[in-house]
Amino acid sequence: MFRGIAGSRPQTRRPCDHSAMPDLELLDCGDGRRLERFGSVVVERPAPGAVMPRLLTDAEWKRPSLQWARGAWVRGAAADPWQVRAGDLTLECRPAAGGQVGVFPEHAETWAWLDAAVRKAAGTLGRSPEVLSLFAYTGGASLACAAAGARVAHVDSSKPAVAWARHNAELSGLGEAPIRWLVDDARAFVKRERRRGRRYDGIVLDPPTYGHGEGTWQIETHLPELLEDLSALVGPKPAFVLLSAHTPGFDGERLAALLREHLSVAAEGEDLGLTSASGNRLALGACARSGGVMHGAKTGRSKGAKRGR
């Protein structure tokens, strides 16, 4: 069973082997579409960034189990949920709103980085790191941190998303892990935590372009103010910060500049994406990291969710 006890040295599970994520594979992309395999289920969806021609044949693109087109699941809408393995985590996939299935495979590498960052922070602090996970969706980042020994505050304004993340925690053997499950608006929660004088050692946030909740989240308008409030929660030397986004115009360098400006930390940015088994590169957002481990020092590369350049 997982045990991470505040004030004592954390006892974590063994390090995740994030180099092995055979359940997450981009098979091909092109002509505005992406063909992916999540475990045994092949999914075809739009991919605005897939401006290149497809490399697999029409026959290989035919008959995916799930297909999203023109704003709806046109194939597999009633499919039963299924599970995929991602490192040590087990995550449930389902045909969900907006053509999502509950897992962003391009984040697999960031989970590996979080795993290493939490372990490093635990060693430095001599206790379980306190991690704040915002816009936390179905829990991949929160669970990667919890599995590495962090105490996590998981915040998302969608009740179904938080329920899904809790289910993923159970599936991953982290049902008893010290995770606070919070259905809340990220900005409002952070302001309250600031007033309460709460401190966190690490922060991970994956804000959408537009969201919901108090004052309706807009990344352009609200991200700088959110980062200002977060700087009060982590103080001058956070153990790590990971900021990612999938919004056009927010590339790695811009995200890193935002961390430098509002959190006064050194940060490096990079683009996120996947290289398909067929050899096409699909850009899928960007991230900026601060602290943790030097990039490449301990981040696993998965076969399926690999980062080609």
Ligand SMILES: C[S@@+](CC[C@H](N)C(=O)[O-])C[C@H]1O[C@@H](n2cnc3c(N)ncnc32)[C@H](O)[C@@H]1O
């Ligand atoms: C899926 S993640 C974002 C992933 C990716 N960056 C993107 O743009 O598609 C977005 C999550 O943020 C949550 N969310 C949206 N607005 C929010 C808000 N104001 N406060 C907290 N969570 C919010 C959503 O419920 C969702 O789970």
